[in-house]
Amino acid sequence: MTYILKPQLHHPLLPTNSLGYTRRDYEGSVSTLCAGCGHDSISAAIIQACFELELPPHRVAKLSGIGCSSKTPDYFLGNSHGFNTVHGRMPSVLTGANLANRDLIYLGVSGDGDSASIGLGQFAHAIRRGVNMLYIVENNGVYGLTKGQFSATSDRGSKSKKGVVNTDAGIDMVSLALQMGATFVGRSFSGDKEQLVPLIKAGLAHKGAAFIDCISPCVQFNNHVGSTKSFDYVREHNEAVNTLDVIMPRDPIHVSYKPGESVRVQQHDGSILSLHKIAELYNPANRAQALGYLQARATRGQIVTGLLFVDPEAGDLHDAVGTIDTPLNQLNEAELVPGAAALEKLNAALR
Amino acid sequence: MPDSGGEPVAASGAVTKAQNPKSAVNDFVVKFANVNGSGSASANGLFARSVMRMGVPVAARNIFPSNIQGLPTWYEVRITEAGHMGRRGGVDLMVAMNPQTWDRDLAEIESGGFVFYDSTKPIPASRFRSDITVVGVPLTAMCNEAYELPRERQLFKNVIYVGALSALLGIDIEAVKGLIADDFAGRQRLIDANFEALAMGHSYVTKHLGALPLQVRRADAVGNRIYVEGNQAAALGAVYGGATVCAWYPITPSTSLAEAFTAYCQDLRVEPETGKARFAIIQAEDEIASIGIVVGAGWNGCRAFTATSGPGISLMTEFIGLSYFAEIPAVIFDVQRGGPSTGMPTRTQQADLLAAAYAGHGDTKHVMLLPADPGECFEMGALAFDLADRLQTTVFVMLDLDIGMNEWLTEPFKWDDTRKLDRGKVMTAAELEAGADFGRYKEVDGDGIPYRTYPGTHPTKGGYFTRGTSRNPYARYSEEGAVYVDNMERLLRKFDTARTLAPAPIARPAKRKTRDGVLYFGSTTPAMHEALEMLEVQGRHLDAIRVRGFPFAQEIYDFIAAHDRVFVIEQNRDAQLKTLLMTEGGIDAAKLPSVLHYDGTPITARFIAGEIAQRLALGPLSTGQAEAAE
Numbered sequence: 009m010t011y012i013l014k015p016q017l018h019h020p021l022l023p024t025n026s027l028g029y030t031r032r033d034y035e036g037s038v039s040t041l042c043a044g045c046g047h048d049s050i051s052a053a054i055i056q057a058c059f060e061l062e063l064p065p066h067r068v069a070k071l072s073g074i075g076c077s078s079k080t081p082d083y084f085l086g087n088s089h090g091f092n093t094v095h096g097r098m099p100s101v102l103t104g105a106n107l108a109n110r111d112l113i114y115l116g117v118s119g120d121g122d123s124a125s126i127g128l129g130q131f132a133h134a135i136r137r138g139v140n141m142l143y144i145v146e147n148n149g150v151y152g153l154t155k156g157q158f159s160a161t162s163d164r165g166s167k168s169k170k171g172v173v174n175t176d177a178g179i180d181m182v183s184l185a186l187q188m189g190a191t192f193v194g195r196s197f198s199g200d201k202e203q204l205v206p207l208i209k210a211g212l213a214h215k216g217a218a219f220i221d222c223i224s225p226c227v228q229f230n231n232h233v234g235s236t237k238s239f240d241y242v243r244e245h246n247e248a249v250n251t252l253d254v255i256m257p258r259d260p261i262h263v264s265y266k267p268g269e270s271v272r273v274q275q276h277d278g279s280i281l282s283l284h285k286i287a288e289l290y291n292p293a294n295r296a297q298a299l300g301y302l303q304a305r306a307t308r309g310q311i312v313t314g315l316l317f318v319d320p321e322a323g324d325l326h327d328a329v330g331t332i333d334t335p336l337n338q339l340n341e342a343e344l345v346p347g348a349a350a351l352e353k354l355n356a357a358l359r
Numbered sequence: 360m361p362d363s364g365g366e367p368v369a370a371s372g373a374v375t376k377a378q379n380p381k382s383a384v385n386d387f388v389v390k391f392a393n394v395n396g397s398g399s400a401s402a403n404g405l406f407a408r409s410v411m412r413m414g415v416p417v418a419a420r421n422i423f424p425s426n427i428q429g430l431p432t433w434y435e436v437r438i439t440e441a442g443h444m445g446r447r448g449g450v451d452l453m454v455a456m457n458p459q460t461w462d463r464d465l466a467e468i469e470s471g472g473f474v475f476y477d478s479t480k481p482i483p484a485s486r487f488r489s490d491i492t493v494v495g496v497p498l499t500a501m502c503n504e505a506y507e508l509p510r511e512r513q514l515f516k517n518v519i520y521v522g523a524l525s526a527l528l529g530i531d532i533e534a535v536k537g538l539i540a541d542d543f544a545g546r547q548r549l550i551d552a553n554f555e556a557l558a559m560g561h562s563y564v565t566k567h568l569g570a571l572p573l574q575v576r577r578a579d580a581v582g583n584r585i586y587v588e589g590n591q592a593a594a595l596g597a598v599y600g601g602a603t604v605c606a607w608y609p610i611t612p613s614t615s616l617a618e619a620f621t622a623y624c625q626d627l628r629v630e631p632e633t634g635k636a637r638f639a640i641i642q643a644e645d646e647i648a649s650i651g652i653v654v655g656a657g658w659n660g661c662r663a664f665t666a667t668s669g670p671g672i673s674l675m676t677e678f679i680g681l682s683y684f685a686e687i688p689a690v691i692f693d694v695q696r697g698g699p700s701t702g703m704p705t706r707t708q709q710a711d712l713l714a715a716a717y718a719g720h721g722d723t724k725h726v727m728l729l730p731a732d733p734g735e736c737f738e739m740g741a742l743a744f745d746l747a748d749r750l751q752t753t754v755f756v757m758l759d760l761d762i763g764m765n766e767w768l769t770e771p772f773k774w775d776d777t778r779k780l781d782r783g784k785v786m787t788a789a790e791l792e793a794g795a796d797f798g799r800y801k802e803v804d805g806d807g808i809p810y811r812t813y814p815g816t817h818p819t820k821g822g823y824f825t826r827g828t829s830r831n832p833y834a835r836y837s838e839e840g841a842v843y844v845d846n847m848e849r850l851l852r853k854f855d856t857a858r859t860l861a862p863a864p865i866a867r868p869a870k871r872k873t874r875d876g877v878l879y880f881g882s883t884t885p886a887m888h889e890a891l892e893m894l895e896v897q898g899r900h901l902d903a904i905r906v907r908g909f910p911f912a913q914e915i916y917d918f919i920a921a922h923d924r925v926f927v928i929e930q931n932r933d934a935q936l937k938t939l940l941m942t943e944g945g946i947d948a949a950k951l952p953s954v955l956h957y958d959g960t961p962i963t964a965r966f967i968a969g970e971i972a973q974r975l976a977l978g979p980l981s982t983g984q985a986e987a988a989e
Contacts, residue, residue, distance in 0.1 A: 037836075066822055069659070069814045082824050082836070089814030090824040091658060093651070094681050100606075100648040104655025104663060105814070107604050107639040112659075112815045130651070133644040332635040336603040337660035337813060339637055341780055344601040346627045348774045354595065355771040358585035 025062040034058045034065055036086040040079065046198030046224030047077055047146050051084045053201055054115070054144075057208035058085065063113060069105055070115045073098040073127060076153050077119030077146035077224075096127025099134030099143070103325070106139050109335040110326050113212060114141040121151045124160040124179045131181075135188040135217045140324035142211040142218045145181050146198070148226040149237040156229035163236040169229050180306070182316060185219040186299050191322030192218035193298070194315045197242050198225070207315060216322030223311065247310040249290040249301075292318050375493040381471035382572035385415050385440035387451040389524075392464045394457050396428030402517030403434040404766075405538055406524060410438055411586065411768070412534035414578040418444045418885070420765045420961060425611065425701040431460045440580050444732070444767060445886030448963035452528075452573055454520060461486060473571060475524065477516075494571070496523050496563055505559065515556040522560025529574040532561050585771050589762035590666075592733035593692055594619035595772065596740020597664055598627055601780045602690070604663035606641045606652035608671065611704055612760040613694035616666040617642075646671035650678040650689070657688040658825065660785070660813035662744045664690035669711045670699055672718060679753050680719025683850075684827045686800070686809065688747035688783070691715075692740070692756045694763040697959050706959025707760035709881055710931035715755045716909060716939055721828065722847060726857045727755040727909040731884035732762060734769040735907075739862065748783035750857050751811060759930070761882040761961040784810045791820040799823045800846060801832035807853030854910055861908025864915055867891070869900035875975065876922035878915070878951075880906040880936060882961060883928050889964035890971065897968075899975055901926070909939065916944050919951070926971055928954045930962050 022030040072078035074095035151157040163178040192214040196204040211218035393399035418437040424430035478495025502512040607617040624638040643649040656663035697703025728739040812821035823834035956962040
């Protein structure tokens with residue numbers, strides 16, 4: 009048995025959103041990941057975010073590469089089209105899909121092996137093109153599906169389960185995304201739903217390249233003493249810069265926040281990000297400061313989480329290419345084929 | 360004066376005649392030897408088009424280095440009223456403008472031929488040949504006298520030699536002027552300057568040298584044909600085929616295809632009301648991303664393509680394998696060239712057939728279309744998108760550098776306005792709503808082609824998760840062996856369906872009954888046809904068939920079965936088409952003698968005819984030859 013369908017029975021009292029969908033409508037098949045895997049928590053957060061954002065599930069296209077994290081799109085949004093592509097190459101497939109139909113919401117799910125090693129180039133280029141998407145890296149610092157090799161996000165000095173010490177410098181995906189021009193950059197932790205769900209909602213609502221680095225400890229291979237991506241390590245070293253809620257414009261009074269301690273950011277699609285400061289004054293509108301802040305905290309061994317940068321006025325690849333508003337995959341013969349008369353003129357120019 | 364080598368020849372303008380100069384009208388080969396980056400390409404193109412303005416067809420080919428400035432480059436113009444579009448081989452008039460390659464250029468001239476050179480600096484007699492006629496024009500001296508700026512001196516030198524050649528070969532100078540006026544329309548100063556340089560060369564020859572026995576005479580043999588590169592034609596085919604997404608990475612010799620698509624889209628595909636694009640073209644970071652974008656767009660219901668060459672195919676192979684199993688439409692224009700790195704890559708070959716036919720991991724086979732000229736590049740460029748959608752798979756259009764990057768005289772493009780884009784089996788929201796049973800990989804019609812849905816079609820029906828191999832007919836994860844085997848069998852049925860949809864071969868029967876056949880494809884075609892004519896004159900008759908698609912049509916196998924032996928003509932070392940015939944058709948290798956040409960230059964009629972004549976002379980005479988011999 010390699011495929012487990014969930015029963016379709018719904019509890020009659022399950023709450024529905026304004027589209028009439030219950031939370032169950034945003035679920036997928038049963039996860040085949042290890043019990044307690046951080047990735048499953050992220051899937052649950054995605055489900056909750058989509059339910060709360062009241063997205064029609066079929067209007068989301070979910071794409072992934074190869075690896076444990078890349079298996080997860082099967083475990084949420086079961087009525088959506090999904091694409092398990094090739095290792096490290098999800099960003100290009102997502103880019104092409106996005107070009108074909110600008111009206112869908114694109115969710116790219118990847119891991120640190122998939123995006124920081126084999127796929128580092130595609131990750132960087134999709135970000136720098138400003139593909140309108142939410143790109144989540146489920147980051148456990150380890151190759152889970154091939155049983156425990158270091159990934160490129162493993163910190164220098166971290167120890168594998170077998171006691172091997174990683175001597176290579178770790179890649180910080182968040183810093184990289186900032187440098188590549190991502191217009192929404194956040195980091196969270198799979199075990200921190202209160203922070204993660206609003207971050208996913210904001211990322212989905214953002215127009216432009218949105219990136220979330222979600223630390224997600226591997227229960228089998230990277231959740232032990234000596235690992236910098238274990239539950240305990242992250243809990244102890246987490247430095248949250250803010251908390252946020254997404255307020256959809258038609259329901260602005262839904263969220264409460266403490267006046268004087270928050271920044272409201274209106275995104276391009278009209279949604280409002282409400283950022284709650286906790287530790288100190290953090291301005292997520294400044295890319296250079298975000299990079300500096302990350303560096304400063306990293307030298308103190310702290311992992312900064314929260315929304316690190318957002319450009320609410322960002323454009324996307326379609327703006328750059330200048331494509332028409334109608335999705336390209338809906339154009340017909342009359343719009344695409346210039347016809348025989350035009351061809352005659354072209355022939356004449358070639359004589 | 361030079362210090363060795365005897366008497367200098369033609370220290371100023373002069374003609375030194377050989378004993379038996381060749382004489383020809385509308386049937387000879389002119390080759391230009393230049394240094395690249397010297398601006399010679401446009402002057403040489405002007406020369407070729409001037410001949411066509413005289414109503415005489417030309418077959419012109421660039422032979423260029425992998426370099427921008429300073430290395431040798433050649434441009435060969437075959438003037439052929441008979442319309443032989445293949446390369447003939449040999450040179451009758453060498454326009455030797457490159458001292459670096461002087462010796463080899465002179466060696467290439469046929470006995471009785473001519474060399475045209477810049478006689479400003481004397482060249483020792485030992486560097487010439489006694490059996491060729493030498494024509495010297497002091498181009499540099501003329502330029503230095505007429506122009507101040509080095510750039511002008513260089514560029515106009517080219518136009519001066521075009522003027523000189525027009526006088527030597529009897530090309531109407533008004534035809535040349537007409538072209539210049541068209542090319543620079545609206546820029547009178549440029550027109551005047553070019554006219555002046557042209558007249559300078561022309562009047563020098565008229566005054567000092569006179570005409571050569573190689574002559575261009577007005578004819579009416581061009582008709583309404585057009586003169587265009589295969590890459591440009593294929594790009595226009597993609598526009599007419601409804602392609603909207605193009606992702607590519609620069610690589611010679613395919614780059615001009617993506618660039619031509621860009622230019623055509625900007626001209627033909629902009630929404631008039633908004634000025635917005637009905638297309639998206641991405642210059643990707645590499646070939647892997649290029650094909651990834653194509654696969655993503657194809658998955659999401661767009662017609663998408665990439666243009667590349669052999670090394671690009673290697674990089675794309677993983678994705679090509681995935682799209683075969685995941686059944687995603689994609690079109691790849693492979694403009695074939697020599698092998699890896701630089702050097703041979705600016706030369707032509709048909710050497711990617713095997714790489715394309717079986718690209719991927721696991722058991723994969725792909726559809727290939729094999730155009731023979733720019734006209735077919737247009738037709739197949741459009742057809743490829745219908746086939747990719749219909750068959751839900753990767754379709755290769757296999758050009759080569761010879762077709763792709765050379766301008767060919769070809770029949771005008773045609774389009775039927777009643778033609779519809781065949782989007783293949785796409786299940787709509789209405790059909791899903793009406794309760795159609797949707798299984799993404801389910802056999803429904805017996806042709807191996809399943810139905811698909813575009814993402815976002817229906818709120819609760821028709822969604823599926825796309826994977827490579829591990830899934831059942833309903834696209835659910837499965838690692839069951841039997842499920843895998845069923846799916847692979849269906850993919851074979853689909854490939855059989857492709858056999859009936861790919862362009863049919865074209866047979867060219869011999870004038871006499873024969874047991875010998877010849878099989879060929881792509882850019883070999885015009886040289887092959889000329890070779891068949893040459894062989895026929897010798898009394899050697901062969902039935903011929905041109906392959907235009909893969910998987911091979913049944914007619915190909917019938918043709919092979921109906922002959923004792925079938926020569927397979929290819930421009931690669933390893934007989935790749937023959938290998939495909941043996942593998943796919945189970946044909947005995949002995950029945951398929953190979954004629955292989957793979958030095959990077961386009962194959963010639965002389966080569967093919969010579970090879971076949973030699974083999975026929977060795978083997979048993981066929982019926983046709985026996986008759987001829989009697």
